[in-house]
Amino acid sequence: MHTVDFDREKTIEVDDLELTLLQISRGAGIPHASACGGHAKCSTCRVRVLEHPERLQPRNAKERRLAAAKGFGGDIRLACQTRITGSVRVRRLVIDEEDLQIASDGTARTIGKERTLAILFSDVRDFTTFAESHLPYDVMHILGRYFRTMGDAVLSHRGYIDKYMGDGIMALFGLERASPVEACLDAVAAGLTMLDHLGELNLYLARQFDTEFRIGIGVHIGSVIVGDMGHPTKMQFTAIGDAVNVASRIESATKEIGVGLAVSDEVRVLLGDAARYGVSRPINLKGKTGEHLLSEVVGLDHHETP
Numbered sequence: 001m002h003t004v005d006f007d008r009e010k011t012i013e014v015d016d017l018e019l020t021l022l023q024i025s026r027g028a029g030i031p032h033a034s035a036c037g038g039h040a041k042c043s044t045c046r047v048r049v050l051e052h053p054e055r056l057q058p059r060n061a062k063e064r065r066l067a068a069a070k071g072f073g074g075d076i077r078l079a080c081q082t083r084i085t086g087s088v089r090v091r092r093l094v095i096d097e098e099d100l101q102i103a104s105d106g107t108a109r110t111i112g113k114e115r116t117l118a119i120l121f122s123d124v125r126d127f128t129t130f131a132e133s134h135l136p137y138d139v140m141h142i143l144g145r146y147f148r149t150m151g152d153a154v155l156s157h158r159g160y161i162d163k164y165m166g167d168g169i170m171a172l173f174g175l176e177r178a179s180p181v182e183a184c185l186d187a188v189a190a191g192l193t194m195l196d197h198l199g200e201l202n203l204y205l206a207r208q209f210d211t212e213f214r215i216g217i218g219v220h221i222g223s224v225i226v227g228d229m230g231h232p233t234k235m236q237f238t239a240i241g242d243a244v245n246v247a248s249r250i251e252s253a254t255k256e257i258g259v260g261l262a263v264s265d266e267v268r269v270l271l272g273d274a275a276r277y278g279v280s281r282p283i284n285l286k287g288k289t290g291e292h293l294l295s296e297v298v299g300l301d302h303h304e305t306p
């Protein structure tokens with residue numbers, strides 16, 4: 001006798017291996033959503049496999065098609081198409097009416113896809129001090145000019161401007177390029193261009209406001225989930241995941257190392273000798289265990305601008 005443990009709901013004994021997970025849960029009285037009636041068209045029956053994915057039959061053609069369109073990872077299965085070969089533990093993902101609405105009207109981007117991307121964070125050092133000592137109109141004006149200049153650097157290297165956070169910028173690289181090496185090259189090239197552009201912007205700031213900006217830029221690469229997130233009236237395409245947090249921490253650490261652009265060791269390994277490096281230091285990143293080797297990048301060799 002095998003069991004299906006529907007996490008936090010019910011454990012069901014199963015002796016008929018011809019039944020799908022959806023038939024098993026429905027048979028036990030679980031209100032399992034199935035908007036398309038079990039035809040592998042809606043994905044509202046989806047479950048996350050928590051234990052023993054190897055005890056599920058492989059995806060059939062219909063499930064493969066929908067999983068590819070929605071960008072599901074291997075741990076997400078359609079209950080209406082999936083049969084067990086042994087005991088498993090799964091969790092339903094569409095539980096209430098609100099989940100159902102989100103799952104039903106979602107496009108492939110809305111659902112979220114796992115991608116390997118290079119993530120860049122930048123920040124203006126001591127911006128709060130600057131903002132406090134200038135008129136709000138001037139602050140807005142300068143920020144506008146700064147974002148435009150830095151945004152151009154991101155876009156000119158195939159980057160996507162993910163968001164602004166105060167004076168900070170988060171950008172993604174690799175959405176259009178298949179290779180992680182190319183994603184890192186683009187991100188680092190953008191970072192170097194930002195530092196370049198900063199020089200020009202500082203001439204203006206010195207002339208008009210008697211001040212100069214210094215910025216810190218951190219670049220990391222890793223696995224993230226990308227998709228449209230937010231309220232239906234204001235969705236935004238963004239990335240979430242630990243790699244995003246690490247990139248942000250690297251940016252913060254640039255101050256401690258005293259460099260303008262620092263990359264993680266993962267990025268350095270991928271870049272190899274395509275980049276020229278300055279200072280390298282093992283650093284404890286806030287909220288992360290262990291030391292992380294960060295390297296300053298001072299230049300790139302042979303990287304073409306699109």
Ligand code: FES
Nearest residue numbers: 034038040043080
């Ligand atoms: S019920 Fe619609 S995909 Fe399974």
